[in-house]
Amino acid sequence: MIKTIRIDLISDIVCPWCIIGYKNLEHALSKLSDSLKADIYWHPFELNPMMKSEGENLREHIAEKYGTSLEASIAARQTISELGQDLGFEFKFSDDMRIYNTRKAHQLLLWAQSESLQLDLEMALFQAYFTQRQDISNTTVLLNIAESLGLERNVCELVLQDESWAEAVSSTEYQWLEAGINAVPAMIIDKKHLISGAQPNEILVEALIEIARL
Template sequence: MKIDIWSDYQCPFCYIGKTRLQNALAQFPHADEVTVNYKSFELDPSAERDIPLNIYESLAQKYGTTIEQARQMNVNIGAQAAQEGLDFQFDSMILTNSFDAHRLMQYAADQGKAEEMNEALFRAYFTESRHIGDHATLIDIAESVGLDRQQTTAMLESEQYGDLVRRQEHLGSQLGITGVPFFVINDKYAVSGAQPTEMFTKALNDIWTEDHPLQMLGNSADGDMCTDDSCAMPEDRK
Protein backbone atom coordinates (compact mmCIF):
# COMPACT_ATOMS: atom_id res chain seq x y z
CA MET A 1 0.00 0.00 0.00
CA LYS A 2 1.26 3.46 -0.87
CA ILE A 3 0.28 6.70 0.88
CA ASP A 4 1.28 10.09 -0.54
CA ILE A 5 0.92 13.03 1.85
CA TRP A 6 0.91 16.65 0.69
CA SER A 7 1.71 19.02 3.54
CA ASP A 8 3.55 22.16 4.61
CA TYR A 9 5.79 22.49 7.65
CA GLN A 10 3.98 25.60 8.87
CA CYS A 11 0.55 23.95 8.72
CA PRO A 12 -0.60 22.88 12.21
CA PHE A 13 -3.21 20.46 10.90
CA CYS A 14 -0.55 18.80 8.73
CA TYR A 15 1.41 17.86 11.84
CA ILE A 16 -1.75 16.74 13.63
CA GLY A 17 -2.97 14.75 10.61
CA LYS A 18 0.38 13.07 10.08
CA THR A 19 0.48 12.05 13.74
CA ARG A 20 -3.02 10.60 13.57
CA LEU A 21 -2.09 8.59 10.49
CA GLN A 22 1.01 7.30 12.27
CA ASN A 23 -1.13 6.28 15.24
CA ALA A 24 -3.42 4.38 12.86
CA LEU A 25 -0.45 2.69 11.20
CA ALA A 26 0.85 1.63 14.62
CA GLN A 27 -2.35 -0.40 15.02
CA PHE A 28 -2.43 -1.68 11.43
CA PRO A 29 -1.26 -5.32 11.15
CA HIS A 30 0.20 -4.79 7.67
CA ALA A 31 2.07 -1.54 8.41
CA ASP A 32 5.36 -3.06 7.24
CA GLU A 33 3.84 -3.24 3.75
CA VAL A 34 2.87 0.45 3.69
CA THR A 35 5.09 3.05 2.02
CA VAL A 36 4.58 6.70 2.99
CA ASN A 37 5.81 9.44 0.65
CA TYR A 38 5.95 13.08 1.74
CA LYS A 39 5.01 15.55 -1.00
CA SER A 40 5.61 19.28 -1.03
CA PHE A 41 2.91 21.95 -0.74
CA GLU A 42 3.68 25.56 0.21
CA LEU A 43 0.88 27.44 1.90
CA ASP A 44 2.45 30.74 0.88
CA PRO A 45 5.12 30.40 -1.84
CA SER A 46 5.53 34.20 -1.92
CA ALA A 47 6.39 34.50 1.77
CA GLU A 48 9.62 36.23 2.76
CA ARG A 49 12.38 34.31 4.45
CA ASP A 50 12.35 36.72 7.39
CA ILE A 51 8.91 37.93 8.46
CA PRO A 52 8.65 40.75 11.05
CA LEU A 53 5.30 39.52 12.41
CA ASN A 54 4.39 36.93 15.00
CA ILE A 55 1.80 34.25 14.25
CA TYR A 56 -1.07 36.23 15.82
CA GLU A 57 -0.27 39.42 13.93
CA SER A 58 0.02 37.47 10.69
CA LEU A 59 -3.32 35.70 11.15
CA ALA A 60 -5.10 38.90 12.20
CA GLN A 61 -3.77 40.66 9.12
CA LYS A 62 -4.65 37.77 6.81
CA TYR A 63 -8.18 37.14 8.07
CA GLY A 64 -9.11 40.63 9.21
CA THR A 65 -9.54 39.66 12.85
CA THR A 66 -8.21 41.05 16.09
CA ILE A 67 -5.01 39.80 17.71
CA GLU A 68 -7.07 38.26 20.50
CA GLN A 69 -9.31 36.41 18.03
CA ALA A 70 -6.24 35.07 16.25
CA ARG A 71 -4.80 33.99 19.58
CA GLN A 72 -8.00 32.12 20.45
CA MET A 73 -7.93 30.30 17.11
CA ASN A 74 -4.52 28.94 17.98
CA VAL A 75 -5.58 28.00 21.51
CA ASN A 76 -8.17 25.68 19.98
CA ILE A 77 -5.65 24.20 17.53
CA GLY A 78 -3.13 23.75 20.33
CA ALA A 79 -5.69 21.81 22.33
CA GLN A 80 -6.20 19.42 19.42
CA ALA A 81 -2.44 19.00 19.10
CA ALA A 82 -2.09 18.26 22.81
CA GLN A 83 -4.60 15.43 22.47
CA GLU A 84 -2.14 13.80 20.04
CA GLY A 85 0.81 14.34 22.38
CA LEU A 86 2.12 17.36 20.44
CA ASP A 87 3.35 20.58 22.06
CA PHE A 88 2.66 23.66 19.94
CA GLN A 89 4.47 26.83 21.05
CA PHE A 90 2.54 29.46 19.10
CA ASP A 91 3.89 32.40 21.09
CA SER A 92 7.44 31.87 19.83
CA MET A 93 6.95 30.37 16.35
CA ILE A 94 9.09 31.96 13.64
CA LEU A 95 7.23 32.58 10.38
CA THR A 96 9.23 32.09 7.20
CA ASN A 97 9.25 30.73 3.65
CA SER A 98 9.21 26.91 3.67
CA PHE A 99 10.66 26.27 0.19
CA ASP A 100 14.15 25.30 1.39
CA ALA A 101 12.66 23.09 4.10
CA HIS A 102 10.80 21.22 1.36
CA ARG A 103 14.00 20.91 -0.67
CA LEU A 104 15.74 19.47 2.39
CA MET A 105 12.88 17.03 2.92
CA GLN A 106 13.21 15.66 -0.60
CA TYR A 107 16.99 15.41 -0.26
CA ALA A 108 16.54 13.50 3.01
CA ALA A 109 14.08 11.12 1.33
CA ASP A 110 16.73 10.26 -1.26
CA GLN A 111 19.11 9.52 1.61
CA GLY A 112 16.64 7.16 3.30
CA LYS A 113 15.78 9.64 6.06
CA ALA A 114 12.26 10.67 5.06
CA GLU A 115 10.46 9.77 8.29
CA GLU A 116 13.13 11.29 10.52
CA MET A 117 13.36 14.52 8.54
CA ASN A 118 9.60 14.97 8.24
CA GLU A 119 9.16 14.70 11.99
CA ALA A 120 12.23 16.85 12.72
CA LEU A 121 11.00 19.73 10.54
CA PHE A 122 7.54 19.75 12.09
CA ARG A 123 8.96 19.57 15.60
CA ALA A 124 11.53 22.29 14.85
CA TYR A 125 8.82 24.72 13.75
CA PHE A 126 5.93 23.96 16.09
CA THR A 127 7.66 22.90 19.31
CA GLU A 128 11.24 24.18 19.23
CA SER A 129 10.49 27.58 17.61
CA ARG A 130 13.39 27.26 15.17
CA HIS A 131 13.78 29.25 11.94
CA ILE A 132 13.20 26.57 9.28
CA GLY A 133 13.88 29.04 6.48
CA ASP A 134 17.43 29.62 7.74
CA HIS A 135 20.12 27.45 6.14
CA ALA A 136 22.19 27.14 9.30
CA THR A 137 19.13 25.85 11.17
CA LEU A 138 18.25 23.41 8.39
CA ILE A 139 21.82 22.10 8.33
CA ASP A 140 21.69 21.49 12.08
CA ILE A 141 18.38 19.65 11.66
CA ALA A 142 19.84 17.55 8.86
CA GLU A 143 22.82 16.60 10.98
CA SER A 144 20.52 15.66 13.87
CA VAL A 145 18.82 12.99 11.72
CA GLY A 146 22.10 11.58 10.46
CA LEU A 147 22.75 13.48 7.23
CA ASP A 148 26.21 14.68 6.29
CA ARG A 149 26.67 18.34 7.22
CA GLN A 150 28.89 19.33 4.31
CA GLN A 151 26.78 17.56 1.71
CA THR A 152 23.63 19.15 3.11
CA THR A 153 25.26 22.57 3.01
CA ALA A 154 26.25 22.08 -0.64
CA MET A 155 22.72 20.99 -1.52
CA LEU A 156 21.08 23.99 0.16
CA GLU A 157 23.51 26.42 -1.45
CA SER A 158 22.62 25.00 -4.86
CA GLU A 159 19.23 24.84 -6.55
CA GLN A 160 18.96 21.07 -6.17
CA TYR A 161 15.53 19.60 -5.50
CA GLY A 162 13.85 22.88 -6.34
CA ASP A 163 12.42 21.45 -9.56
CA LEU A 164 11.20 18.37 -7.71
CA VAL A 165 9.38 20.49 -5.13
CA ARG A 166 7.72 22.47 -7.92
CA ARG A 167 6.73 19.30 -9.78
CA GLN A 168 5.12 17.87 -6.66
CA GLU A 169 3.24 21.10 -6.09
CA HIS A 170 2.10 21.07 -9.71
CA LEU A 171 0.93 17.47 -9.38
CA GLY A 172 -1.00 18.45 -6.28
CA SER A 173 -2.65 21.24 -8.22
CA GLN A 174 -3.59 18.81 -11.00
CA LEU A 175 -5.19 16.56 -8.40
CA GLY A 176 -7.27 19.50 -7.22
CA ILE A 177 -5.48 19.95 -3.90
CA THR A 178 -6.14 23.42 -2.53
CA GLY A 179 -5.50 22.75 1.16
CA VAL A 180 -3.39 20.44 3.29
CA PRO A 181 -2.94 17.91 4.71
CA PHE A 182 -4.09 15.80 1.80
CA PHE A 183 -3.60 12.04 1.64
CA VAL A 184 -3.74 9.89 -1.50
CA ILE A 185 -3.78 6.13 -0.98
CA ASN A 186 -2.77 3.80 -3.82
CA ASP A 187 -3.27 6.64 -6.34
CA LYS A 188 -6.99 5.99 -5.97
CA TYR A 189 -8.42 7.12 -2.65
CA ALA A 190 -8.18 10.62 -1.19
CA VAL A 191 -8.47 11.77 2.41
CA SER A 192 -8.61 15.50 3.03
CA GLY A 193 -7.74 17.14 6.31
CA ALA A 194 -6.57 15.97 9.74
CA GLN A 195 -9.16 13.25 10.10
CA PRO A 196 -9.52 11.30 13.37
CA THR A 197 -7.25 8.30 13.90
CA GLU A 198 -10.30 6.03 13.73
CA MET A 199 -11.08 7.24 10.22
CA PHE A 200 -7.54 6.47 9.06
CA THR A 201 -7.71 3.04 10.70
CA LYS A 202 -10.96 2.23 8.87
CA ALA A 203 -9.59 3.47 5.56
CA LEU A 204 -6.43 1.36 5.89
CA ASN A 205 -8.40 -1.77 6.73
CA ASP A 206 -11.03 -1.24 4.03
CA ILE A 207 -8.47 -0.60 1.30
CA TRP A 208 -6.33 -3.54 2.38
CA THR A 209 -9.35 -5.86 2.30
CA GLU A 210 -10.33 -4.60 -1.14
CA ASP A 211 -6.83 -5.17 -2.49
CA HIS A 212 -6.41 -8.56 -0.79
CA PRO A 213 -9.70 -10.50 -1.12
CA LEU A 214 -9.93 -13.93 0.46
CA GLN A 215 -9.19 -16.80 -1.92
CA MET A 216 -11.26 -19.99 -1.47
CA LEU A 217 -9.07 -23.09 -1.43
CA GLY A 218 -10.70 -26.40 -2.36
CA ASN A 219 -14.39 -27.11 -2.68
CA SER A 220 -16.38 -25.67 0.19
CA ALA A 221 -18.92 -28.48 -0.21
CA ASP A 222 -16.28 -31.02 0.83
CA GLY A 223 -15.64 -29.63 4.28
CA ASP A 224 -17.46 -30.45 7.50
CA MET A 225 -19.03 -27.34 8.98
CA CYS A 226 -21.61 -26.05 11.39
CA THR A 227 -24.20 -23.34 10.82
CA ASP A 228 -26.67 -21.77 13.20
CA ASP A 229 -29.09 -24.58 12.34
CA SER A 230 -26.97 -27.73 12.42
CA CYS A 231 -23.62 -29.45 12.01
CA ALA A 232 -23.41 -31.54 8.85
CA MET A 233 -21.01 -33.97 7.14
CA PRO A 234 -20.94 -34.48 3.33
CA GLU A 235 -23.07 -37.49 2.25
CA ASP A 236 -20.14 -39.50 0.84
CA ARG A 237 -18.36 -39.37 4.20
CA LYS A 238 -21.27 -40.46 6.41
Protein backbone atom coordinates in the same frame (compact mmCIF):
# COMPACT_ATOMS: atom_id res chain seq x y z
CA MET B 1 -0.05 -11.77 6.30
CA ILE B 2 0.60 -8.04 6.62
CA LYS B 3 -0.51 -5.91 3.68
CA THR B 4 1.59 -2.91 2.58
CA ILE B 5 0.03 0.24 1.17
CA ARG B 6 1.55 3.43 -0.21
CA ILE B 7 0.60 6.75 1.35
CA ASP B 8 1.60 10.04 -0.28
CA LEU B 9 1.37 12.89 2.22
CA ILE B 10 1.19 16.44 0.87
CA SER B 11 1.98 18.98 3.56
CA ASP B 12 3.85 22.07 4.72
CA ILE B 13 6.03 22.35 7.81
CA VAL B 14 4.35 25.53 9.07
CA CYS B 15 0.90 23.90 8.90
CA PRO B 16 -0.16 22.70 12.39
CA TRP B 17 -2.93 20.54 10.93
CA CYS B 18 -0.32 18.67 8.88
CA ILE B 19 1.52 17.34 11.94
CA ILE B 20 -1.81 16.66 13.67
CA GLY B 21 -2.98 14.78 10.58
CA TYR B 22 0.20 12.72 10.49
CA LYS B 23 0.02 11.91 14.20
CA ASN B 24 -3.57 10.73 13.73
CA LEU B 25 -2.40 8.57 10.83
CA GLU B 26 0.41 7.20 12.99
CA HIS B 27 -2.08 6.20 15.68
CA ALA B 28 -4.42 4.65 13.11
CA LEU B 29 -1.61 2.58 11.60
CA SER B 30 -0.52 1.41 15.06
CA LYS B 31 -4.04 0.08 15.67
CA LEU B 32 -3.83 -1.90 12.42
CA SER B 33 -0.22 -3.00 12.78
CA ASP B 34 -1.15 -6.71 12.86
CA SER B 35 -2.54 -6.53 9.33
CA LEU B 36 -1.30 -3.35 7.67
CA LYS B 37 1.82 -1.27 7.22
CA ALA B 38 2.46 1.81 5.09
CA ASP B 39 5.26 3.19 2.98
CA ILE B 40 4.94 6.94 3.42
CA TYR B 41 6.22 9.55 0.99
CA TRP B 42 6.15 13.24 1.90
CA HIS B 43 5.53 15.87 -0.77
CA PRO B 44 5.90 19.66 -0.62
CA PHE B 45 3.05 22.14 -0.62
CA GLU B 46 4.17 25.65 0.32
CA LEU B 47 1.34 27.60 1.88
CA ASN B 48 3.29 30.83 1.32
CA PRO B 49 5.78 30.35 -1.52
CA MET B 50 6.32 34.11 -1.83
CA MET B 51 6.99 34.61 1.90
CA LYS B 52 9.89 37.04 2.42
CA SER B 53 13.09 35.79 4.03
CA GLU B 54 12.52 37.45 7.40
CA GLY B 55 9.06 35.89 7.67
CA GLU B 56 6.04 37.53 9.28
CA ASN B 57 4.38 37.56 12.66
CA LEU B 58 2.21 34.43 12.63
CA ARG B 59 -0.88 35.96 14.20
CA GLU B 60 -0.73 39.04 11.94
CA HIS B 61 -0.21 36.82 8.91
CA ILE B 62 -3.24 34.65 9.72
CA ALA B 63 -5.37 37.73 10.37
CA GLU B 64 -4.40 39.28 7.03
CA LYS B 65 -4.66 36.09 4.97
CA TYR B 66 -7.83 34.61 6.45
CA GLY B 67 -9.44 37.52 8.27
CA THR B 68 -9.10 35.71 11.61
CA SER B 69 -9.95 37.76 14.70
CA LEU B 70 -7.77 37.80 17.81
CA GLU B 71 -10.41 35.83 19.74
CA ALA B 72 -10.63 33.20 17.00
CA SER B 73 -6.84 32.99 16.86
CA ILE B 74 -6.58 32.41 20.61
CA ALA B 75 -9.27 29.73 20.46
CA ALA B 76 -7.63 28.01 17.48
CA ARG B 77 -4.25 27.90 19.19
CA GLN B 78 -5.84 26.41 22.29
CA THR B 79 -7.61 23.73 20.24
CA ILE B 80 -4.46 22.88 18.29
CA SER B 81 -2.35 22.72 21.45
CA GLU B 82 -4.84 20.37 23.13
CA LEU B 83 -5.02 18.11 20.08
CA GLY B 84 -1.24 18.04 19.93
CA GLN B 85 -1.00 17.13 23.60
CA ASP B 86 -3.41 14.24 23.10
CA LEU B 87 -1.29 12.99 20.19
CA GLY B 88 2.09 13.40 21.86
CA PHE B 89 3.20 16.56 20.06
CA GLU B 90 3.90 19.84 21.82
CA PHE B 91 2.90 23.17 20.29
CA LYS B 92 4.47 26.24 21.90
CA PHE B 93 2.69 29.20 20.40
CA SER B 94 3.64 32.73 21.45
CA ASP B 95 2.53 36.25 20.55
CA ASP B 96 5.83 36.92 18.78
CA MET B 97 5.91 33.61 16.88
CA ARG B 98 6.74 34.02 13.21
CA ILE B 99 5.87 32.11 10.05
CA TYR B 100 8.67 31.47 7.55
CA ASN B 101 9.35 30.54 3.95
CA THR B 102 9.69 26.74 3.68
CA ARG B 103 11.24 26.30 0.21
CA LYS B 104 14.72 25.33 1.46
CA ALA B 105 13.28 22.96 4.05
CA HIS B 106 11.32 21.19 1.31
CA GLN B 107 14.47 20.94 -0.82
CA LEU B 108 16.14 19.01 1.98
CA LEU B 109 13.05 16.85 2.51
CA LEU B 110 12.90 15.83 -1.15
CA TRP B 111 16.56 14.86 -1.09
CA ALA B 112 16.31 13.09 2.30
CA GLN B 113 13.94 10.56 0.79
CA SER B 114 16.89 9.05 -1.10
CA GLU B 115 18.73 8.76 2.22
CA SER B 116 15.77 7.00 3.92
CA LEU B 117 15.61 9.82 6.47
CA GLN B 118 12.70 11.83 5.09
CA LEU B 119 10.31 10.97 7.95
CA ASP B 120 12.95 11.69 10.60
CA LEU B 121 13.74 15.05 9.02
CA GLU B 122 10.05 15.91 8.64
CA MET B 123 9.39 15.24 12.33
CA ALA B 124 12.50 17.17 13.36
CA LEU B 125 11.41 20.16 11.30
CA PHE B 126 7.89 20.17 12.74
CA GLN B 127 9.37 20.07 16.22
CA ALA B 128 11.95 22.75 15.43
CA TYR B 129 9.24 25.11 14.22
CA PHE B 130 6.28 24.46 16.49
CA THR B 131 8.01 23.35 19.71
CA GLN B 132 11.37 25.12 19.61
CA ARG B 133 10.18 28.12 17.56
CA GLN B 134 13.23 28.05 15.32
CA ASP B 135 13.56 29.85 11.99
CA ILE B 136 13.26 26.89 9.64
CA SER B 137 14.07 29.11 6.65
CA ASN B 138 17.56 29.73 8.04
CA THR B 139 20.29 27.69 6.33
CA THR B 140 22.33 27.16 9.50
CA VAL B 141 19.26 25.97 11.40
CA LEU B 142 18.41 23.51 8.62
CA LEU B 143 21.97 22.21 8.40
CA ASN B 144 22.17 21.72 12.18
CA ILE B 145 18.91 19.75 12.16
CA ALA B 146 20.00 17.61 9.20
CA GLU B 147 23.42 16.93 10.72
CA SER B 148 21.83 15.89 14.03
CA LEU B 149 20.03 13.12 12.13
CA GLY B 150 23.23 11.82 10.57
CA LEU B 151 22.95 13.54 7.20
CA GLU B 152 26.20 14.90 5.78
CA ARG B 153 26.32 18.63 6.37
CA ASN B 154 28.36 19.48 3.27
CA VAL B 155 26.02 17.48 1.02
CA CYS B 156 22.97 19.15 2.58
CA GLU B 157 24.58 22.53 1.96
CA LEU B 158 24.95 21.68 -1.72
CA VAL B 159 21.30 20.62 -1.89
CA LEU B 160 20.23 23.95 -0.38
CA GLN B 161 22.39 25.88 -2.85
CA ASP B 162 21.36 23.87 -5.90
CA GLU B 163 18.64 25.68 -7.85
CA SER B 164 17.52 22.40 -9.44
CA TRP B 165 16.27 21.21 -6.03
CA ALA B 166 14.31 24.44 -5.62
CA GLU B 167 12.83 23.87 -9.07
CA ALA B 168 11.98 20.28 -8.11
CA VAL B 169 9.97 21.57 -5.14
CA SER B 170 8.14 24.05 -7.35
CA SER B 171 7.35 21.53 -10.09
CA THR B 172 6.16 18.94 -7.56
CA GLU B 173 3.80 21.48 -6.01
CA TYR B 174 2.50 22.42 -9.45
CA GLN B 175 1.77 18.76 -10.21
CA TRP B 176 -0.33 18.45 -7.05
CA LEU B 177 -2.18 21.66 -7.85
CA GLU B 178 -2.90 20.32 -11.32
CA ALA B 179 -4.19 17.13 -9.69
CA GLY B 180 -6.70 19.20 -7.69
CA ILE B 181 -4.88 19.40 -4.35
CA ASN B 182 -5.31 22.96 -3.08
CA ALA B 183 -5.21 22.49 0.70
CA VAL B 184 -3.16 20.47 3.16
CA PRO B 185 -2.82 18.02 4.72
CA ALA B 186 -3.86 15.66 1.95
CA MET B 187 -3.26 11.92 1.93
CA ILE B 188 -3.38 9.81 -1.19
CA ILE B 189 -3.52 6.07 -0.58
CA ASP B 190 -2.24 3.68 -3.25
CA LYS B 191 -2.26 6.59 -5.72
CA LYS B 192 -6.06 6.70 -6.02
CA HIS B 193 -7.85 7.31 -2.69
CA LEU B 194 -7.78 10.89 -1.37
CA ILE B 195 -8.29 11.76 2.29
CA SER B 196 -8.38 15.52 2.87
CA GLY B 197 -7.69 17.33 6.13
CA ALA B 198 -6.52 16.20 9.56
CA GLN B 199 -9.03 13.41 10.08
CA PRO B 200 -9.38 11.76 13.53
CA ASN B 201 -7.62 8.42 13.83
CA GLU B 202 -10.96 6.57 14.20
CA ILE B 203 -12.03 7.79 10.77
CA LEU B 204 -8.62 6.94 9.33
CA VAL B 205 -8.83 3.42 10.74
CA GLU B 206 -12.20 2.88 9.03
CA ALA B 207 -10.90 4.36 5.76
CA LEU B 208 -7.74 2.27 5.79
CA ILE B 209 -9.68 -0.93 6.48
CA GLU B 210 -12.06 -0.20 3.60
CA ILE B 211 -9.35 0.88 1.14
CA ALA B 212 -7.00 -1.99 1.98
CA ARG B 213 -9.93 -4.44 2.19
CA LEU B 214 -8.59 -5.94 5.39
